Amino acid sequence: xxxxxxxxxxxxxxxxxxxxxxxxxxxxxxxxxxxxxxxxxxxxxxxxxxxxxxxxxxxxxxxxxxxxxxxxxxxxxxxxxxxxxxxxxxxxxxxxxxxxxxxxxxxxxxxxxxxxxxxxxxxxxxxxxxxxxxxxxxxxxxxxxxxxxxxxxxxxxxxxxxxxxxxxxxxxxxxxxxxxxxxxxxxxxxxxxxxxxxxxxxxxxxxxxxxxxxxxxxxxxxxxxxxxxxxxxxxxxxxxxxxxxxxxxxxx
Numbered sequence: 347x348x349x350x351x352x353x354x355x356x357x358x359x360x361x362x363x364x365x366x367x368x369x370x371x372x373x374x375x376x377x378x379x380x381x382x383x384x385x386x387x388x389x390x391x392x393x394x395x396x397x398x399x400x401x402x403x404x405x406x407x408x409x410x411x412x413x414x415x416x417x418x419x420x421x422x423x424x425x426x427x428x429x430x431x432x433x434x435x436x437x438x439x440x441x442x443x444x445x446x447x448x449x450x451x452x453x454x455x456x457x458x459x460x461x462x463x464x465x466x467x468x469x470x471x472x473x474x475x476x477x478x479x480x481x482x483x484x485x486x487x488x489x490x491x492x493x494x495x496x497x498x499x500x501x502x503x504x505x506x507x508x509x510x511x512x513x514x515x516x517x518x519x520x521x522x523x524x525x526x527x528x529x530x531x532x533x534x535x536x537x538x539x540x541x542x543x544x545x546x547x548x549x550x551x552x553x554x555x556x557x558x559x560x561x562x563x564x565x566x567x568x569x570x571x572x573x574x575x576x577x578x579x580x581x582x583x584x585x586x587x588x589x590x591x592x593x594x595x596x597x598x
């Protein structure tokens with residue numbers, strides 16, 4: 347019986363050496379979501395698939411399933427390896443954080459085009475170096491959460507219907523309260539935010555993909571936004587990310 351081959355494009359979001367020659371990789375693919383696949387001989391630099399299946403490599407892949415129901419990489423043609431990120435430890439650690447988030451929230455063995463497009467755009471912007479790292483980070487955190495089933499309710503205050511005040515409160519459970527309703531019934535685990543931050547959070551959730559990274563905030567507001575988005579994501583997936591802690595350590 348002939349083994350069925352599958353062709354898709356994907357980003358290597360995790361790699362692990364297996365034995366003396368092989369490599370086990372996690373791949374965020376367009377058609378299959380997150381999968382794990384063996385790269386036979388992948389540790390050998392002379393192997394035809396070695397250079398295109400390393401961490402952060404985005405490649406065209408030909409896959410087939412083996413006896414243990416794992417995928418195997420038959421062929422990988424490199425599209426982009428984001429080499430600029432690999433010469434900057436701070437940017438590299440942030441890129442690895444994005445990969446770790448994707449491995450947690452992206453669907454397994456289901457279509458994940460939106461997840462892949464978001465991460466690739468973020469890596470491209472990060473490698474160019476023209477945009478604030480915190481802006482890119484905040485956008486990835488909130489957008490990944492939103493497209494993965496954790497979209498916060500930011501349309502209006504659920505108690506009175508107020509859309510916008512100079513000050514509102516973002517509840518880390520995923521709601522937005524106006525100042526008046528919050529002061530009547532304070533909610534723990536919430537953050538007071540300005541109208542600018544309210545607009546920024548809405549932008550991260552509702553903006554078109556091509557406009558997602560097109561917004562601006564003061565440095566102080568951007569730091570607060572970054573703190574909000576990382577805390578919200580962490581609470582929703584009930585997980586701390588080791589790559590985030592490493593990024594924060596070296597970027598401080």
